[in-house]
Structures are given as C-alpha cells and as structure tokens.
Amino acid sequence: MNKHSVSECAAAISLPAARLSIAGSVVFVVLLVALHFLKPEFHPSWRFINWSLSRNAAWSWQPTGLMWTALLTLICLVAMFGYMGATLPKAGGFGPDVSVGWFNRLLVLSYVVWLVTASWSAIRVRERTA
Numbered sequence: 001m002n003k004h005s006v007s008e009c010a011a012a013i014s015l016p017a018a019r020l021s022i023a024g025s026v027v028f029v030v031l032l033v034a035l036h037f038l039k040p041e042f043h044p045s046w047r048f049i050n051w052s053l054s055r056n057a058a059w060s061w062q063p064t065g066l067m068w069t070a071l072l073t074l075i076c077l078v079a080m081f082g083y084m085g086a087t088l089p090k091a092g093g094f095g096p097d098v099s100v101g102w103f104n105r106l107l108v109l110s111y112v113v114w115l116v117t118a119s120w121s122a123i124r125v126r127e128r129t130a
Helices: 006-011 015-038 063-091 101-129
Strands: none
Touching: 063 101
C-alpha cells in the first residue's frame, strides 16, 4: 500500500481549480435562487429546474440527447452504489482490494458527457436561432 504524508497530498491540490470550483458552485446557486424571484411560476416545490427548457421551442428537439446522457449518469450512479453495497461489507471497508474507484470515475465521466451534450445542444440552438 502506498502511503503519502498529508503535506504531499496537500501539495498536489490545485488552489486555482479548487477556488474556481467553489466560485462556480456559488454562482450557480445564486442564479438558481434568483430564478425563483424573477420567475415565481417556477416554484421549487413542484417544478424541475429544466422545466423552462422543455417549454422553449428552440430546445424542443434537444431533450432526447440530454435524456440519454442523464440516464447514463443514473445508471453509473446505481452501478456504483450496487457495487459498493455488494463488495464493501465482504471486504470490511475501503482498501486496495476493493476497486470502487473505477465506478466513481465512470460516474464523473458521465457528468462530463452530460455537460458536453448540454453545451453542444446550447451551441446548436444558438446557431439555429441566430
């Protein structure tokens, strides 16, 4: 087993990337909260975040790709939890003999695939409506 000191692990952390991630997350939450004040009809108790896109004619042809990539993310999440639930109790916890990290990487990859699909769709909508 490869053991690293805390200072070695801390040195590998990219501070600009960590700060950008925090800033991006904060901006997203602020914009999401602002949406509920700007458009009260999108009440958070019963409306999904993507409701406005589904009612926009320019996006009407995009939901299929977004749906499939979202389904891929769900499948990866279920597979990861299923694998963890099946292997962790037998192994007695996390360790080098339990390869749960691969499922986590697949889950992160599925997030990236969804993000690229959503971004590509936005670009295509912009080009078609310009």
